[in-house]
Amino acid sequence: MAYQSLRLEYLQIPPVSRAYTTACVLTTAAVQLELITPFQLYFNPELIFKHFQIWRLITNFLFFGPVGFNFLFNMIFLYRYCRMLEEGSFRGRTADFVFMFLFGGFLMTSDRMSKSKELLTQAPFLPWVLMGFSLLLGNSIIVDLLGIAVGHIYFFLEDVFPNQPGGIRILKTPSILKAIFDTPDEDPNYNPLPEERPGGFAWGEGQRLGG
Numbered sequence: 001m002a003y004q005s006l007r008l009e010y011l012q013i014p015p016v017s018r019a020y021t022t023a024c025v026l027t028t029a030a031v032q033l034e035l036i037t038p039f040q041l042y043f044n045p046e047l048i049f050k051h052f053q054i055w056r057l058i059t060n061f062l063f064f065g066p067v068g069f070n071f072l073f074n075m076i077f078l079y080r081y082c083r084m085l086e087e088g089s090f091r092g093r094t095a096d097f098v099f100m101f102l103f104g105g106f107l108m109t110s111d112r113m114s115k116s117k118e119l120l121t122q123a124p125f126l127p128w129v130l131m132g133f134s135l136l137l138g139n140s141i142i143v144d145l146l147g148i149a150v151g152h153i154y155f156f157l158e159d160v161f162p163n164q165p166g167g168i169r170i171l172k173t174p175s176i177l178k179a180i181f182d183t184p185d186e187d188p189n190y191n192p193l194p195e196e197r198p199g200g201f202a203w204g205e206g207q208r209l210g211g
Contacts, residue, residue, distance in 0.1 A: 013079075013083060014082075014083060014086035014087055014094075015094065015181075016082070016086055016094060016097050016098055016101070016181075017079065017082035017083045017086050020078070020082060020101070021075065021078055021079050021082065023062050024062050024063075024064060024075065024078065025075065027041070027059065027062040027063050028063060028064065028065075028066070028067060028071060031063065031066070032066065032067050038063060040059075041056065041059040041060060041062070041063045042056065042059075042060055042063075043056055043057075043060035043109070044056060057105075057109065061105060085097065092182075093182065094181035094182055095173050095177040095178040095180070095181040095182045096173045097181075098173075098177055098181055099171070099173040099174070099177055100154060100158075103150075103154060103171065104147075104150045104151070104154060107149075107150045107153060108146050108147070108150055111146055111149075154171070157170050157171050158171055
């Protein structure tokens with residue numbers, strides 16, 4: 001009975017959040033069981049482009065370190081805020097949600113290559129809180145800073161710039177992603193609240209304050 005309840009709860013998680021969280025847990029489990037090592041997962045441009053270990057472009061976003069407090073902390077926030085975004089501002093727009101992941105991953109990868117894990121959330125200060133925990137745990141904050149920068153770039157291009165006078169929508173989800181992931185919205189009249197937008201709050205629309 002408990003298994004059926006757990007299975008039902010698992011299947012109720014939105015598909016992208018379920019797939020990403022599961023992939024992260026399975027990757028960490030494989031490392032913990034010594035089926036693979038972290039050295040086979042980390043981002044290394046030379047191994048990727050000279051030795052064609054293309055999987056590193058993906059696996060470096062799936063491993064959050066060995067099982068422990070840091071891993072559990074990251075998994076809780078990953079699950080919670082991915083699900084909130086997918087069920088909130090990206091409700092009925094699965095392809096756009098996938099594109100957000102791809103866009104963020106591309107920017108972070110490009111930044112790393114130019115110098116040779118995340119996420120947009122509904123809480124504007126959460127990335128800074130996560131960075132604070134990284135400092136307390138003695139971890140590098142480079143990834144946290146990259147995530148914050150990528151999140152702000154995406155938010156500006158998706159929510160701010162298109163709504164400015166003369167602004168245009170630069171980010172457009174490829175048709176192939178829409179064909180694969182999008183399904184008809186259950187409620188075509190659904191209009192997400194301001195706090196459910198990708199950036200979490202209607203920054204850049206300060207004229208509404210007190211209006």
